[in-house]
Amino acid sequence: MGSVCEENAVALWDSGQSPREAFEAIVKRHMKDAYFIALGLVGNREDALELSQEAFYRAYKHFDQLNSKGKFFPWFYQILRNLCFSHLRKRRVRRDYQLRNAPIGDCRSEIGDSIPGADSQSVISDPLPGDGFDPEMVAERNESKDRVWRAIGQLDEKHREVIVLRHFRDMSYDEMAKVLFCNRGTVTSRLFYARQRLKEILDHEKGGQEQ
C-alpha cells in the first residue's frame, strides 16, 4: 500500500500512452483497493462494485484537477469515500423513512432481530444502528465474526473508515494519514475511539444476549 500512496499517476498519464491505456493501467492497479475499501465502508457487494467504478469514472472526468505533484491514490480515495458516505446517508434516510412508515408490528419484529432489549418506539425515534451491513461479506463466517461485522456497521463513518483501512487494507499509520489528509496523531486518536466504541457495542450486545 505504501507504493500505492506514493505513486505519481500524472507521470503515467504523460508517459506517451493514450489516455485510455494510461487510465486502464491506473484502474487495474487500484481496483482491488477501491472495491475492498468501498465494501468495508458500505458493507454490500453490489453497492461496493458500483461505487468503486463510479469513483473511477469521476476521477477520469476530473483528472485535470490532480496537480502534477499529486499522488493519485490519496486524491482518488477522497472521491471514493465521499461517494460511499453519501450513499450511506441516503440509505440511512431511506431506512428511517421505511421504519417511520412501517406498521408498529413490523418495527417490533425488525428490532427483535437487531437490538436485544430495544422496543419499537426507540427505533422509530432513533435511526436503526448500522447501515444494513451484511455479514455475508466476511470470509469464513462464524457467530463471533458476524457479531464484530455488525458492530463495525454501527460505528460512525469516521471511525468505521479507520477500522477498514487498518484491518482490511493493512495500511500503516503514515499511509492512513496520507489518504485521510491528517496527521499521525489524528489517526492514532481516531483508532483509539473507534476501537473503544467497537468494544462498547460488542459488550452491550453480549450483555443483551446474556439477559
Added chain:
Amino acid sequence: MTCQDHKDLMMAYLDDELDDEQKRAFEAHLASCGDCAKDMEEFKKLKRMTDGMALAEPEDRVWDEYWNHTYNRIERGTGWILFSVAAIALLLYGGFELIETIIEDRTVGGLAKVGLLALIGGLAILFVSVLRERIYFWGRDRYKDVRR
C-alpha cells in the same frame, strides 16, 4: 506523561507502530499502571477478533470485467454529456426559429404574438430568479453539509 497520553501510544503499541525506545517506555508504564494494563488486554482481545476477519473475495470474473465496466461508464458518461449539450443547443435553436417564424407570420394575430413574447419573458425571469437564488444560498448556506 499521563495515562491519557499513554492511551494514544496504546494504539501504536497494539499495531506495532512504535520505535524501540517508545515501546520500552510504554511497557514500563503498563507494568506500573493496572488500569492501562487492563485496557491493553481488552484491546488486544478485540484486535485478535478483527485480525481474524477478512472480506470475501469476489469471483475472478469481477476483476476480469472490472475495467470494461468502468470504461463503459466513462464512455456512456461522455455520450450523455454530448447528447445533453446538443439537445439543449438544438432546443434553443428550434425555439428561436419557431418564435421568429410566428412573429414574422402576418396571419398570426398581434395579441397572440404579444402573449407568446410575454410567456417567453416570464419563463426567462423565472429561470434567472431561481438560478440566482440557488447560487446565492449555495454560497451562504452554513448547513449544506449537515446530514438530513
